[in-house]
Amino acid sequence: MEPIIAVRDLRKIYHVGEVDVHALRGVSMEVPRGEFVSIVGPSGSGKSTLFHVIGALTSITSGQVIVDGQDLSELSDSERTRLRRQKVGFVFQRYNLLPTLTALGNIEIARYFGGKSGPLEKDFLEILRLLGIEHRLHHKPRALSGGEQQRVAIARALVNRPAILLADEPTGNLDSENSEAVLSLLRDLNHRFGQTILMITHNPEAAAFADRIIQMRDGRVVQPA
Amino acid sequence: MINRLVIENLKHRRLRTVLSALSIGFQVTMILAVAGLSRGMLEDSRNRAKGVGADIWIKPPGASAISLTGASMPQSVLRYFREVPHVKLATGTAVQPIGGISTITGIDYGEFVAMSGPFRFLDGGPFQSDDDVIVDQYYAEQQKLKAGDTVTILNHQWRVCGVVEPGKLARLFVRLHRLQELTNSEGKLNQAFLKLDDPARAQEVIRYLKSQPELTGYSIYSIEEFLSMFSMSNVPGLQAFIYVIIGLSLIIGFLVVGLTMYTTVLERTREIGILKALGASPLDIVGILVRETVVLAVAGWITGILLSLGAHWAINTQVRANLQSEIVPDWWPIALAVSLIASLLGALYPGLRAARQDAIEALSYE
Numbered sequence: 001m002e003p004i005i006a007v008r009d010l011r012k013i014y015h016v017g018e019v020d021v022h023a024l025r026g027v028s029m030e031v032p033r034g035e036f037v038s039i040v041g042p043s044g045s046g047k048s049t050l051f052h053v054i055g056a057l058t059s060i061t062s063g064q065v066i067v068d069g070q071d072l073s074e075l076s077d078s079e080r081t082r083l084r085r086q087k088v089g090f091v092f093q094r095y096n097l098l099p100t101l102t103a104l105g106n107i108e109i110a111r112y113f114g115g116k117s118g119p120l121e122k123d124f125l126e127i128l129r130l131l132g133i134e135h136r137l138h139h140k141p142r143a144l145s146g147g148e149q150q151r152v153a154i155a156r157a158l159v160n161r162p163a164i165l166l167a168d169e170p171t172g173n174l175d176s177e178n179s180e181a182v183l184s185l186l187r188d189l190n191h192r193f194g195q196t197i198l199m200i201t202h203n204p205e206a207a208a209f210a211d212r213i214i215q216m217r218d219g220r221v222v223q224p225a
Numbered sequence: 226m227i228n229r230l231v232i233e234n235l236k237h238r239r240l241r242t243v244l245s246a247l248s249i250g251f252q253v254t255m256i257l258a259v260a261g262l263s264r265g266m267l268e269d270s271r272n273r274a275k276g277v278g279a280d281i282w283i284k285p286p287g288a289s290a291i292s293l294t295g296a297s298m299p300q301s302v303l304r305y306f307r308e309v310p311h312v313k314l315a316t317g318t319a320v321q322p323i324g325g326i327s328t329i330t331g332i333d334y335g336e337f338v339a340m341s342g343p344f345r346f347l348d349g350g351p352f353q354s355d356d357d358v359i360v361d362q363y364y365a366e367q368q369k370l371k372a373g374d375t376v377t378i379l380n381h382q383w384r385v386c387g388v389v390e391p392g393k394l395a396r397l398f399v400r401l402h403r404l405q406e407l408t409n410s411e412g413k414l415n416q417a418f419l420k421l422d423d424p425a426r427a428q429e430v431i432r433y434l435k436s437q438p439e440l441t442g443y444s445i446y447s448i449e450e451f452l453s454m455f456s457m458s459n460v461p462g463l464q465a466f467i468y469v470i471i472g473l474s475l476i477i478g479f480l481v482v483g484l485t486m487y488t489t490v491l492e493r494t495r496e497i498g499i500l501k502a503l504g505a506s507p508l509d510i511v512g513i514l515v516r517e518t519v520v521l522a523v524a525g526w527i528t529g530i531l532l533s534l535g536a537h538w539a540i541n542t543q544v545r546a547n548l549q550s551e552i553v554p555d556w557w558p559i560a561l562a563v564s565l566i567a568s569l570l571g572a573l574y575p576g577l578r579a580a581r582q583d584a585i586e587a588l589s590y591e
Contacts, residue, residue, distance in 0.1 A: 014361055055502070090502045096499045096502070098230070101233055101245075105226075112227070113500075113505055157508040
C-alpha cells in the first residue's frame with residue numbers, strides 16, 4: 001500500500017542573516033496509512049523542521065515530500081494552505097487555542113477553514129465523547145485545565161478528518177497524569193479510527209506509546225525503528 | 226464563524242475597542258458639529274434676515290454681502306431711497322460688534338416696526354429711554370435677563386426694557402442714534418432696507434437703483450437674492466474650513482486605527498500563526514482585520530452621531546444666542562465614508578504585515 005507520508009532525501013536550509021543553517025540533511029522515511037509514529041531526538045536534531053515541512057508550514061529546499069499523494073515540493077503557497085486545511089491536523093505543545101473563542105468556537109473555526117458547516121458529524125461527536133470534553137465545549141481556554149485544553153486542541157485537529165495528525169510535544173506542558181491520558185487518547189484514536197499520527201517528543205516514555213519510533217540527530221534520521 | 230471571531234476579538238480587549246470607537250466617534254463629531262453649526266448659523270441668520278420684512282436690501286460700497294458689519298453709508302441716503310418710485314418704506318440700521326460674533330443693532334423703532342411688523346414682547350415693552358435695550362428670547366435665556374435688568378454692553382450700562390421673540394434681524398436692539406453716538410458714527414448706517422408698494426416690482430426697482438450714478442458700488446439685492454446667499458458655498462473660507470476638518474478627521478482616524486491595529490497584530494502574532502496552521506490564507510487574515518476595522522469604524526460613526534446630537538442639544542440650550550446648530554443627517558454618510566476610509570487606510574499596513582507573517586515564526590512568538 002502506498003505510504004501516506006513519503007520523504008525522500010529531504011533537505012532544508014534556513015538563511016539566518018548571512019549564515020545558512022542546514023536543518024535537515026537528507027531525511028528519508030515512510031509512514032504507512034494508519035500508523036502512529038514517534039520522532040525523537042535532542043534539540044536541534046531537525047524534528048521540528050521535519051514537522052513543519054510535513055505540515056506544509058514551510059517550503060523545502062530539495063528532496064521530495066509526498067503527503068496523501070500530494071508532492072509538497074510542487075505546491076505554491078496557496079496550495080500548501082489548502083493542504084493544511086484538508087489533510088493536516090496540528091497539535092502543539094502549548095495547545096495554541098484561540099483565547100477569544102470557546103472550545104467549540106476553536107473547533108468550529110478549524111471546520112470553517114476546512115470548508116465545512118452545519119451540525120457536527122456523528123463520528124466527530126464520538127471523538128468528542130472519547131476525548132471527554134463534550135461538557136466543556138462552551139468554556140473559553142482560560143477556564144480549562146491544561147489537559148482539557150490539549151484535548152480540545154486534539155478535537156480541533158481532527159474535526160476535518162485530516163489524513164495525518166501532527167503532534168509536536170503534545171504532553172510537554174502537562175503533568176504525568178494528564179500526559180498519560182492524552183497519549184492514551186492518541187493511541188485510542190489511532191486504533192479505533194485508523195488515524196495516522198506523527199508525534200514529536202523527546203520523552204522516551206511518551207514515544208513508547210507509538211507503533212514505531214524514528215530517531216533523529218543533526219538533521220538526519222539515525223535510527224528508524 | 227469569522228464574524229464571531231471578530232466580535233470576540235473586539236470584546237476581548239474591551240477598553241481598547243471602546244477607546245478606538247470613541248476616538249473615531251470624536252472625529253465624526255468634529256465633522257458633524259462643524260457642518261451642523263455652519264448650517265444652523267446660516268439658517269438662523271437667514272431667518273432673521275427674512276424677519277426684517279424688506280423687499281430690497283442695500284449694502285454700502287465695500288461691504289461683504291452677509292458680513293455682520295463693514296463699510297457704512299450716510300443716513301441721508303434714506304431720504305433719497307424714499308423718493309424712488311414704488312418705495313413705500315425705507316429704514317436703515319447700524320451694527321456694532323460686541324465680542325466674538327455677537328453684535329448690537331441700532332434701529333429707528335418706528336420705521337423698523339413699520340417695515341417688519343410689531344415686536345412680540347415676551348416680557349416688558351418698547352424703548353422708554355435712550356439707554357434701553359431690547360433683547361431676544363435666546364439672548365435673555367443665555368444671559369438670564371428679564372425686563373428691568375441692567376446689562377453692560379460697549380462699556381455702557383443698558384436697561385433691558387423688553388424681551389422679544391427671536392427672528393427679527395438681530396438679538397440686541399438699541400436706538401439708532403444712541404448707538405451712533407456711542408460708536409462715533411453719527412449719521413452713518415451699515416445697511417438699508419426698502420419695502421415696496423408691490424414686491425413683484427423688486428427687480429424693476431433694483432435695475433433703476435443700479436442705474437443711478439450716485440449709487441455706484443452699492444450692493445443691492447432683492448430679498449430672495451439676499452437669502453440665497455446664506456449657504457455654505459457663499460461664506461468665504463467656510464468650505465475650505467470644512468475640508469480642513471475632514472482632512473484632520475481622516476488623519477486622526479488613520480492614526481488611531483493604524484496604531485490600534487498595529488498593536489493588535491503584534492499582540493496576536495501567535496494567534497495569526499494558529500490561524501495559518503488551521504488553513505487560513507493571507508486573505509483570510511486580512512479579512513479578519515478588515516472586518517474588525519469596519520466594526521470599529523461603524524461603532525465610532527454611531528458614537529459620533531450620538532455625540533453630535535449631544536453637542537447639538539448643548540449648543541442649542543446653553544449658547545443659543547451665540548451659536549446655532551442643526552442636525553445634519555445628510556452629512557452622516559459623508560462622516561461614515563470618512564471614518565471608513567481613514568480606518569481602512571490605518572489598517573492597511575498592519576493587515577499586510579499580518580498577512581505576510583511567517584506561520585512558524587508566529588507560532589513560536591512569546
